[in-house]
Amino acid sequence: MSINQTLIFGHKNPDTDSIMSSMVMANLENQLGNQAKAVRLGNINKETEYVFKYLGIETPELISDVEDGQNVILVDHNESTQSANNLSNAIIKKVVDHHTMNFVAPYQLYYRTEPVGCTSTVLYKMYKEYDIPITKNIATMMLSAIISDTLLFKSPTCTPDDKTIAEKLSKIAEVDINTYGTDLLKAGTDLSDYTPEQVINIDSKLFEKGGKKFKIAQINTADIDSVFKNKVYFEAAINDEIKKDNLDLYVFAATDILNSNSKIISLGNDSGIVEKAYGVTLDDNTAMLENVVSRKKQMLPKILENLD
Amino acid sequence: MSINQTLIFGHKNPDTDSIMSSMVMANLENQLGNQAKAVRLGNINKETEYVFKYLGIETPELISDVEDGQNVILVDHNESTQSANNLSNAIIKKVVDHHTMNFVAPYQLYYRTEPVGCTSTVLYKMYKEYDIPITKNIATMMLSAIISDTLLFKSPTCTPDDKTIAEKLSKIAEVDINTYGTDLLKAGTDLSDYTPEQVINIDSKLFEKGGKKFKIAQINTADIDSVFKNKVYFEAAINDEIKKDNLDLYVFAATDILNSNSKIISLGNDSGIVEKAYGVTLDDNTAMLENVVSRKKQMLPKILENLD
Numbered sequence: 001m002s003i004n005q006t007l008i009f010g011h012k013n014p015d016t017d018s019i020m021s022s023m024v025m026a027n028l029e030n031q032l033g034n035q036a037k038a039v040r041l042g043n044i045n046k047e048t049e050y051v052f053k054y055l056g057i058e059t060p061e062l063i064s065d066v067e068d069g070q071n072v073i074l075v076d077h078n079e080s081t082q083s084a085n086n087l088s089n090a091i092i093k094k095v096v097d098h099h100t101m102n103f104v105a106p107y108q109l110y111y112r113t114e115p116v117g118c119t120s121t122v123l124y125k126m127y128k129e130y131d132i133p134i135t136k137n138i139a140t141m142m143l144s145a146i147i148s149d150t151l152l153f154k155s156p157t158c159t160p161d162d163k164t165i166a167e168k169l170s171k172i173a174e175v176d177i178n179t180y181g182t183d184l185l186k187a188g189t190d191l192s193d194y195t196p197e198q199v200i201n202i203d204s205k206l207f208e209k210g211g212k213k214f215k216i217a218q219i220n221t222a223d224i225d226s227v228f229k230n231k232v233y234f235e236a237a238i239n240d241e242i243k244k245d246n247l248d249l250y251v252f253a254a255t256d257i258l259n260s261n262s263k264i265i266s267l268g269n270d271s272g273i274v275e276k277a278y279g280v281t282l283d284d285n286t287a288m289l290e291n292v293v294s295r296k297k298q299m300l301p302k303i304l305e306n307l308d
Numbered sequence: 309m310s311i312n313q314t315l316i317f318g319h320k321n322p323d324t325d326s327i328m329s330s331m332v333m334a335n336l337e338n339q340l341g342n343q344a345k346a347v348r349l350g351n352i353n354k355e356t357e358y359v360f361k362y363l364g365i366e367t368p369e370l371i372s373d374v375e376d377g378q379n380v381i382l383v384d385h386n387e388s389t390q391s392a393n394n395l396s397n398a399i400i401k402k403v404v405d406h407h408t409m410n411f412v413a414p415y416q417l418y419y420r421t422e423p424v425g426c427t428s429t430v431l432y433k434m435y436k437e438y439d440i441p442i443t444k445n446i447a448t449m450m451l452s453a454i455i456s457d458t459l460l461f462k463s464p465t466c467t468p469d470d471k472t473i474a475e476k477l478s479k480i481a482e483v484d485i486n487t488y489g490t491d492l493l494k495a496g497t498d499l500s501d502y503t504p505e506q507v508i509n510i511d512s513k514l515f516e517k518g519g520k521k522f523k524i525a526q527i528n529t530a531d532i533d534s535v536f537k538n539k540v541y542f543e544a545a546i547n548d549e550i551k552k553d554n555l556d557l558y559v560f561a562a563t564d565i566l567n568s569n570s571k572i573i574s575l576g577n578d579s580g581i582v583e584k585a586y587g588v589t590l591d592d593n594t595a596m597l598e599n600v601v602s603r604k605k606q607m608l609p610k611i612l613e614n615l616d
Contacts (some may be wrong), residue, residue, distance in 0.1 A: 098416060100413055100414050100415055100416060101411055101413045101417070101419065102412050103409055103411055103413060104410050104411075105408055105409045106408050106612065107408055107423075108406065108407065108408060108422075108423035108424075108604075108611075109409070109421070109423055110421070110422050110423060111409065111419055111420070111421045112419070112420050113416070113417070113418070113419045114416075114418050115415075115416035115417055115418060116416075125437070128437075129436075129437045130585060131435070163390065283409075286474070296416075301414075304414065
C-alpha cells in the first residue's frame with residue numbers, strides 16, 4: 001500500500017454511512033485528480049452488505065493500522081479513539097463528517113462538517129460544488145447511507161437537507177425510497193449469523209470523558225422481544241468487553257425501527273447513569289426507552305451529562 | 309445585543325482578514341435569511357482602516373465578551389485563546405477558517421476550513437456554492453483580505469486558489485491588484501500614530517503548548533531600520549507584557565514586505581529558542597530571518613518544534 005495514495009476510511013465498527021461515504025469520497029477525489037482509495041476499519045454489517053449485493057460490487061479492503069506518514073481522509077468521524085491505529089503519525093488531509101468535534105491538527109487541512117444527519121448529505125453538496133457528476137451507483141450509495149443514518153427519516157437526527165437530498169438521489173438511483181429503504185433497514189436486523197460477541201460489536205462506539213470510558217452499542221430490529229431472548233448471552237459478552245477494555249459503562253440498545261423506541265441493557269460500575277438520564281428503573285439490567293432511537297442525539301448527550 | 313442575532317467575529321488583535329471576513333460572512337448569512345451581525349474583538353489597524361476609507365463604510369462594533377447562550381460564528385480563528393471572553397458559554401454555530409485546528413464542540417455545527425492563505429478565499433467558494441451574488445464592495449473586502457494575508461501573493465502561505473480567486477475578485481472590485489495591493493500594504497506600515505505598546509499589539513497572537521505560553525507579534529514595514537530605531541521602547545513594552553501575562557517567550561517580527569524577510573526581537577526565558585529554530589545568534593535580542601515572512605508557516609511551527 002503506497003503512502004502516496006490517500007486512504008479514506010470511516011470509523012471502527014463501520015456502519016453503512018462510514019462505508020458508503022468512504023467510497024463516495026474516494027470517487028470524488030479520483031474525479032478531482034487525486035489518487036485515493038476507500039478502505040474499512042472493520043467488518044461489513046448485514047445492512048451494508050445489502051447495498052453491496054444490490055450494486056454487485058466488491059467491498060473495500062480491511063485495514064486496522066495506518067503507516068507513519070500515510071496520507072488519510074477521515075469520513076463520518078473525527079475522534080482518534082474511533083479511528084485507525086497509529087492515526088497520530090499519519091497526515092490527515094481532509095475530514096468530512098457530521099458529528100460533534102474533538103479534533104487537533106498542528107497543520108492546515110480541509111475540514112468540512114455540517115449539522116445534518118449523514119456524512120453523505122455533506123458529500124452530495126461537495127459533488128455539486130465541484131460539479132462532479134453523480135452516477136446511479138454513487139447515488140445509490142449516498143441514498144443508502146442517508147436512509148441508514150436517519151432510519152428512513154424517522155430519527156431526530158434527520159434534517160430537511162437529508163430528506164431533500166435523499167429524494168434527489170432516489171431519482172438518480174431509480175429506486176422508490178420507501179420500498180428500498182424498508183428492505184435496506186430490514187436486512188440490517190437479521191442477526192441469525194452472528195455470535196453474541198458479534199451482535200454487540202455490529203455498531204459499537206467507544207467514548208471517553210474525564211477519565212471515564214464507556215461504549216454505546218446499537219442494533220436495529222423489527223422485533224425487540226426476539227432479540228432479548230438472547231439477553232443472557234449478550235450480558236456475558238458485554239461483561240467480557242467491560243473487563244477487557246476497562247470500561248465504566250456499557251449500554252447496548254436494540255432499536256425498534258418500526259415503533260421508534262429502544263430497549264437497553266446497561267452494565268458496568270456506572271450502569272445506574274441511565275436511570276438518572278432517562279428517569280427509568282433498570283429491571284434485571286434492562287429498561288425500555290420510549291421514543292429514543294438516536295445514539296448521537298438521544299443517548300450520548302444524556303450519558304455525558306450524567307457522567308460526573 | 310440580542311442573543312437571537314448571531315455575532316460573527318475574527319480573532320483578537322484583528323487583522324484585515326479577520327475584519328473583512330466577518331463582514332463578508334455576515335452578508336452571506338443575511339442573504340441566506342439568517343440574522344447575523346459582524347463585530348470585532350479589537351482595534352482596527354491602519355491597513356484595515358485603508359479599506360474602510362476606500363469603501364466609505366463604518367467599522368463593526370467593538371466587543372470583548374459574549375453573553376451566555378449567545379449564538380456566534382467564528383471566522384479566521386478557532387482556538388478559544390484567540391477569541392472572545394466567555395466563548396465556552398456561547399453556542400458556536402459555524403466556523404470558517406484557514407488555520408491549524410484545536411477545537412472541541414460537544415454539539416454538531418458547521419465547520420469549514422481549507423489549507424489556503426486566507427479565510428476570504430474559503431468564503432468566496434461558499435458564496436459560489438450558495439449562489440449568492442458578490443457585490444463590488446464585498447469583492448473589495450475579500451480581495452483586501454487575500455492581499456493582506458498573502459502579502460500580495462509573496463507569502464509562502466499563498467496558494468493557487470488564493471491567487472485565482474483574488475484575480476476574479478479584482479475584476480468585480482474594478483481595481484488593479486498591484487496598485488491597490490501595494491497601497492493597502494503600505495498603509496499598514498504607517499506606525500506614526502502608535503505608542504510602542506500599540507505597535508507590538510497591532511497583530512499579536514497568543515499560543516500555548518505543554519504549559520508554555522508565548523506570543524508572536526508581527527508588523528509589516530517597507531523600512532526595517534526605521535522601525536528598529538525604536539527598539540528599546542518595543543523591548544520595554546514587550547517585557548511589560550511578559551511579566552503581565554506570565555509569558556515564556558515573546559517574538560516580535562518586523563516583516564519587510566518589499567524584500568521578504570523579517571527582523572525579530574526575542575525576549576523571555578525561552579528567547580533562545582529562535583537561535584535553535586533558525587540557526588541564528590541573537591545580537592542584543594535581535595536577529596534577521598532571511599526569507600521568513602509568514603507567522604503561520606515559518607514562525608509558529610519552528611517555535612513549536614523547539615519548545616520542549
